[in-house]
Amino acid sequence: MSQQADPSAVRPSTDRTVVVGAGLSGLIAARDLGRAGKRVLVVDKGRSVGGRLATRRIGDAVLDHGAQFFTTRSSEFIADVQLWQNAGIINEWCRGFEDPADGYPRYCTNGGMNQLAKYLAREFEGLTLDGEPLVTVVTRHRVQSIVPVGDSFTLIYEGGSRDVDLASNVIVTSPVPQTLDILDAGGIALDPAIADDVRSIRYHAVIGLLATVDGSPDLGPAGALQTPDGPTFSFVADNAAKGASPLPAVTFHASHERSESLWSLSDEEILAELRPSAEQILGSVTIQDVQVKKWRYAGPVTPWPDRSLTVATSPGHLVLAGDAFGGPKVEGAYLSGRAAASAVLAATA
Ligand SMILES: Cc1cc2nc3c(=O)[nH]c(=O)nc-3n(C[C@H](O)[C@H](O)[C@H](O)COP(=O)(O)OP(=O)(O)OC[C@H]3O[C@@H](n4cnc5c(N)ncnc54)[C@H](O)[C@@H]3O)c2cc1C
Incomplete structure (x- = not known):
């Protein structure tokens, strides 16, 4: 109207x-x-x-819960990213999450993407x-x-x-x-x-878990696992490994398919569904505090x-x-x- x-x-x-x-x-x-x-x-x-570009604090831990990193392709963006890097705002996190890495720089922001x-x-x-x-x-x-x-x-x-x-x-x-x-x-x-x-x-939805933990998880050389077609999580990252958090703290992003299937559940029900897979990935590292974050419009399809x-x-x-x-x-x-x-x-x- x-x-x-x-x-x-x-x-x-x-x-x-x-x-x-x-x-x-x-x-x-x-x-x-x-x-x-x-x-x-x-x-x-x-x-x-x-x-x-979203960052949340849980106690002294800092967790990115939206974008996790970015890549550069266009000359305009490369020029600005260079300036932001020179200003100490962003850093090159790694050159890929596979082993061996694909060689393309992944950037993230010191202190969290929101910075x-x-x-x-x-x-x-x-x-x-x-x-x-x-x-x-x-x-x-x-x-x-x-x-x-x-x-x-x-x-x-x-x-x-x-x-x-x-x-x-x-x-x-x-x-x-x-x-x-x-x-x-x-x-x-x-x-x-x-x-x-x-x-x-249309947009795909993403459901995330934000977890503080009692030690550094083994998530590979970059401190992150990227499995776009994974059955539960498409991306898992230790925010300490990329310079966002002073303490180990893990962001889990559920795959698009899993996020859609869980969307209408309560936070408690989502936790019950996702926490066992998160604990399996963390191995001997234990979750201390965990929060659910839902993005209805995570990215355009x-x-x-x-x-x-x-x-x-x-x-x-x-x-x-x-x-x-x-x-x-x-x-x-x-x-x-x-x-x-x-x-x-x-x-x-
Ligand atoms: C979970 C997740 C993981 C992602 N991972 C990556 C990644 O690893 N790498 C990557 O490159 N990209 C990633 N992305 C995508 C990336 O975050 C986005 O492409 C980018 O940040 C979008 O920026 P934007 O300015 O277009 O939109 P937004 O950042 O969404 O900005 C839109 C703004 O509009 C405001 N707004 C909405 N409605 C109103 C209103 N009525 N009045 C006033 N304000 C309003 C919102 O509050 C918001 O701040 C991810 C996104 C999500 C959600």
Whole structure:
């Protein structure tokens, strides 16, 4: 149902882009726009920036529970990864999980993947115009709808948790089903020529176990096991082995098939199903504390063929981005953020 903005709550119009989502794609889009001298507001429903670059603490242990590592293929991403490595933010974890390894570098973030997002957000402090910050980040605010009103878009937040915001352009980086909810609520219709294809973008789910343990498990030379077709877990990693955690702490990601089959169960039931396999992998190492983490939209099954998708050009540009567009990985999210920023910059040049 279409939603109307309350004019009394509307802030003064500004020439700025709102980026919905402070995952990697949103942060990179905001960075590129800010570097080009554009004003940007980034809003995210989460408690912190990062999205699926997600890290959780259990006691003194630090565990990545979304993306575990990333690879590099494109020259743009390689250039930034080199800078982040030089800045001491990321490190090369290993060159493969098989024995022998395949030789391609796998990177991860010191102190947990979420630290890369925090590093990118810190860069915004240096982007100013006339002494004012160009890029502002607001967390804990869920965008409910985007409504074209007059010569701008109006963003309305769930439960009126924040006054509405105006934007001349909007980049939306949430997973596509969540993005469609926002567009539908604002009465923004997709071009019929692409609507069915966009609505058919599906994601696979992932269920994870996050376990603190009483010693270093034997998970091979890299401290991780990758078995994409494994019956229970597709990836198991000791967060200490990759420099995320000061203490051994293991992330188990259930395979896509297993995650789907367990999805509707309670955390207790999921634990009962998965814990025996986790204990078998750990051998003599004992689980101390364990938590369940569910990702409904872990990764797109069938990504869009282009790196971003402009769904409206009036009253401004409304661009969809995220790993469903750039490709289903960290690098894809990065490339999509860059493409979305380029689309807005081209429209405002
Ligand atoms: C379990 C798991 C394991 C993975 N492993 C790997 C890996 O090893 N290597 C790899 O390369 N990739 C991996 N990935 C994929 C990788 O994490 C993603 O491709 C990438 O992080 C996606 O970034 P994004 O910016 O597109 O989306 P996200 O990081 O999901 O960012 C979208 C943001 O939008 C916000 N949002 C959503 N709706 C709203 C709303 N209504 N209002 C405001 N904000 C909203 C969310 O809070 C989120 O922060 C993994 C993902 C998961 C879940």
